[in-house]
Amino acid sequence: MGVNFFNLKMKTYLLLIPIAFVFACSNISKNDKQKVDADSIKKVDYSPKNASCAKPIKDPNNPKPMALMMRMMADNADSMKVQLLRGEKLESSHYPFLRFYLLEPTDTSVLKLQFFENARLFQESYNNLFKNSNQKQMYNVVIGKCINCHEMYCNGPLKRIRKMFIDM
Ligand code: HEC
Incomplete structure (x- = not known):
């Protein structure tokens, strides 16, 4: 039993x-x-496979740290443009470089050698912006670096970023 x-x-x-x-x-x-x-x-395939890059302006539900920092970078660029159009000088203390490339992205497959190289070139031009006497021109170079990376890794925000250029 x-x-x-x-x-x-x-x-x-x-x-x-x-x-x-x-x-x-x-x-x-x-x-x-x-x-x-x-x-x-x-x-x-370098094209964006994530909601953040496909629909950048509409909030993804749980934005990753890199996406959040990108929003700050975009807001900063908008306010740099406003300042430059007013004829003001940009101070680096107002716009410290944000180390976005150390943060977690929505799609980790972007973290490739070319991505970090794009980040490096972006940072280089960003630092030059504050040393340069023609800040409008250098600002446009910086925006060009945003676009270089976005054409490879994150197409969604391109339309918004292209509007950041200052007509010269
Ligand atoms: C080295 C590559 C690289 C550079 C340089 C870069 N970005 Fe991005 N950006 C990305 C990637 C990758 C994402 C997606 C991040 C994520 O979803 O986590 C992104 C996301 C964004 C977003 C969408 C954020 C959201 O709401 O989800 C905006 C807007 C943006 N970037 C603007 C900019 C601007 C403006 C600059 C330049 C001042 C810039 N980016 C420079 C790679 C880059």
Whole structure:
């Protein structure tokens, strides 16, 4: 009697193991699938696969730190343009360089060598902006660097960024 009961219990457990396994796997595979998808994009396709880049102005529900910093950069560029059009001088203390490339992006597949090279070129022109005597011209160079990177990694905001140029 005791032995039969034990067997019954064991059978139930044995039955539960594969069921638990199936559940565990279906949970994992959801996350893994996204990772695999991101991996397969990495090699060939630089175009934006994430909501943030596709619809930059409409708030994605959970913006990643890099997206949030990009919004600050865009707001800063807008206010730089206003200042320059007023004939004011831009001070670096007002616009410290934001290290966006250290932050987590919506789509981690952008974190490629070329992305960091674009970031470096952007930072170089950004630093020059505050040393340059013709800040309007240098500001346009900076906006050009925003665009260079966005043409490769994040097309959505291009329309907004192109409007940041100052007509000379
Ligand atoms: C080195 C590449 C690179 C440079 C340079 C760059 N960006 Fe971005 N930008 C990105 C990437 C990648 C994203 C997507 C970030 C994310 O979704 O986490 C992004 C996102 C954005 C967004 C959308 C943010 C949102 O609401 O989701 C705006 C707007 C933006 N960038 C503006 C700018 C402006 C303006 C500049 C220049 C002053 C600039 N970017 C420079 C790569 C770059």
